[in-house]
Every structure is written in C-alpha cells, then in structure tokens.
Amino acid sequence: MSSLAAIAALIGDPSRAAMLQALLPGEALTAGELARVAGIGAPAASSHLKALVEAGLLRVHAQGRHRYFALGGEEVAAALETLLCLARPAVSVRPPWPHGEAFRTGRLCWHHLAGRLGVALHVRLTGDGWLEPAPGGWATTPRGEARFTELGVDLAAARAAPRFACDCMDWSERRPHLSGGLGREITALLLRRRWLNRIEPRSDEALRRRRLECTPEGRRALAAEFGLAA
C-alpha cells in the first residue's frame, strides 16, 4: 500500500479538502467552524478531523470546550499550494476562485506574504543582493543582514524557525514567494508598521482567507525600502 495514495486520499475528499483550504492562511479554526465550512454535520467533521490529525496533516490545540485545528506544518501548506497549482488550470475556464482577483494582490500563506506582493518581494530580495542561495534555501548577505536589522526584522526569531528562508510556490502567481522564519518575520513587521492591512472577509465569504492590501503609506515605504513599484 503506497503511502502516497494514503496521503492524497485524505486530501482527496471534498469535505476534508474544504477544511484544509480553510486552514491554509494559517489561522486555527474550531471543529464546529470547520464543519460549517465543509457543509457537513459535527459527527462527520469530527471523524474527518481525527483522521487528518492522525496523519499529521493537522495539529490540535484543546482550549476549554473548543478544539482548535491548524495545519500540521509548513510542509503541509507547501504541499497544498503545489496541488492547487496543478488544480488551477482545470478551473480557469470558469471564475477561478469565488473572490479571485482580490486574492492575487496580497494574502497570507501560512504565516508569510503571498500573492503579487509576495512574489515581487521575493524577486527584489533575491535579485538585489539581500539574500544569496544557501543549501536548502537562502541566507542573508552582509548587506541584507544590515538592511534587515535596520528595518527592525527580528533575525534571531527568524533563525529559530525550522527553516530560515526558502521558496514556497505561489498558487496564483506560479512563481515562488519567501517562506520560512524570515518570511514570517518580514510579514509580521509589515503588518506591525501598518504598511499592509488585513482586509476583513465579507459576510458572504465562507472561508476566512486573510487578504492583505497596501496602505498608501506602505506603498511609499515599500518603494523606498525595497524598490517595489507595486
């Protein structure tokens, strides 16, 4: 019995896939919320969630009478995004996503920046000498080290992550954006400085995907600090 089949079959059920997609932004959701997202009853959801946790695709965190579920790790998020890259062409005939275009400009993938903004940042950081290739991903250049510190990026926290900086394929842009501890810390900084703002989901959005937009100040700052035209 191939374990490839076992993992893929877990993702392959519509209800479970809906739950996993709902968790892609990195938020933890309760069992009840996930049941509603998938459009099934609580019992069915419970059994699905149990299977996903046992396979390591999800992690649970019990808190009071709620149980919060989140993706099992960055590898899981990466696998889902890679599969979405395969899935997209098939749907592109009809509107590719209920809230399609809005997602492409900026959103959170796991805990790091994705969409056009994320890809543009990746191009800048790797092309302008902030980062240089390293085994398994990217390392800071001396220049990047200085610039990140100056900006207030917590490099120590970034280095404490399992991976410092690596590529994560962006399902809407089909080009990599920055993942790993550095991706997370940069994104945290951009949100802290209000250069990016979260867009609250509309009431008709079943999934709580976290879209992001540039503030006017952020637009100026990103141009000045990173040379982003966006």
Added chain:
Amino acid sequence: MSSLAAIAALIGDPSRAAMLQALLPGEALTAGELARVAGIGAPAASSHLKALVEAGLLRVHAQGRHRYFALGGEEVAAALETLLCLARPAVSVRPPWPHGEAFRTGRLCWHHLAGRLGVALHVRLTGDGWLEPAPGGWATTPRGEARFTELGVDLAAARAAPRFACDCMDWSERRPHLSGGLGREITALLLRRRWLNRIEPRSDEALRRRRLECTPEGRRALAAEFGLAA
C-alpha cells in the same frame, strides 16, 4: 466542488498512485505495463488512465498498437515529490522504501538528477557562482555560462524548455535539486560521458525506477569540474 479535492482524489487511489509513482522517473510506459505495476486488469487500468489524462496528470503518445503514458509535466512530478515528502515520515518506521538506501545516492526525477548527487550539485552550482537567482528560478552567471559551454552542456536546448532552471524538492533529501531544461541537459551530459551510469533494476523490482551511480572516472571528473566530494 473544490478542484483541490478532485486532483488529490485522482492521486489518492492506490492503483493510480502506483502508476504515477512508476512514471516518476520520466519513462513512458504502456497501458499494459502500468496495469501490471498496479496489479489490476487491463480494463480497470484503461479507465484509470483515461481519467488521469483528462485531468492533465498524464500525457499519451499512441504508437502502433501500444499507447505510451508519461507524466503530464514537471509540475506534476513536483507535486508528487512534494506529497511524497509528506508521506515519508509516516512510513519511516518500517523500511521507508523497498530499495531505500540505494535510491538516495542518485536517481532520475523526471529527466533530471535527484538524490544526494543532485542535491550536492545544486549546492555547488548555486553556491560557487555558476548560477544566480532570477525571477522564477535561476540564470547562468557569465562564469557559469563559460563553464557550461566548455563542458559541453547544450544551453540552447536548455533555454528552449518551458523553464530554464528551477528548484525541485527532493523527497529523499528534503532539499532542492536542479530542475528545468538546464537540469535535464546537465544530466544528459553526465550520462553521455559515462560519469554516471544507470543501474539496471533487479528482476524483483516491480517499478522501473532509474537508479544512478558514479563511475570511478565520474567521481574524479565531478570532483575536478564541480568540486564534488561525493
């Protein structure tokens, strides 16, 4: 209906997963061979293959009374390898692969070099100034351009590929190896020069995975040309 679920469900059936894994090395196999690999009859295999082709996971090439099936593209190979990365930890308790260790040193992924050799080469090329980051992957530096040409790598053929050079996650090493046209051309050169040799599958191997090994001459040459210690 989530298209993520549809794609994953296709990979999630044990018979189809076995076929896809058999095609991972990049070889094209006939419908009958794939039926044997999956351990099912010809009618069942035919219906599976039809579904996989319709979804774009496979391509067909009819030739005489045979129909040759191959993976639909590098994205498909990448998705399968990413999923295998997720699947591996679960199996690592028991022998992770029927022919585990032998696969780790060198093998073909799609048409490019994977395993320890592939990862080591990736580290060298990206770390020693042969390649530099470029949007969506890697580009040759002037020095790399000269060295590749000198070695006899067909850069024109590599540039004709949909992607010139990009990362492909290695499921056994969990670090990227070189994919895209350049990865294919380099691998072709290494085989042509007999620096790498294919190891013929043993008769008890159901899957025709293409393992690779260094020849003694190849070991010297790789050390001299690329600085590989392997």
Added chain:
DNA sequence: CTGAGGCTTCGGGGCTGGCCGAAACAGGCG
C-alpha cells in the same frame, strides 16, 4: 486474408467509506 495481441467500452457485483440521527461525555456559566 486471417490470427494474435493490445487496448477500449459495456454491464454487473461487491465493498469501502462518507453522512446522518441518537445518545453520551465534557467544560463553562448562571
């Protein structure tokens, strides 16, 4: 032209697995 081999389509059987309702368990709250 005829036979053989590879592949596909069709029809039917069997079984896995996803869903729901009812009931039980657990934690918070008045």
Added chain:
DNA sequence: CGCCTGTTTCGGCCAGCCCCGAAGCCTCAG
C-alpha cells in the same frame, strides 16, 4: 446544581467507484 453548548462515539443507511468478465475495435505479422 442544572442547563447549554461543543464535541465525540455508535449504529445504520446509502452512494460512489473500483474491479472483473465478455465483447468489440484497431494494429501488426505472416
């Protein structure tokens, strides 16, 4: 202490789909 809510377990129903056998189409060999 009792109620409410969130979650899990159990039993049973049903659909989907995975498989095989039989039959037909196409290609190649002699």
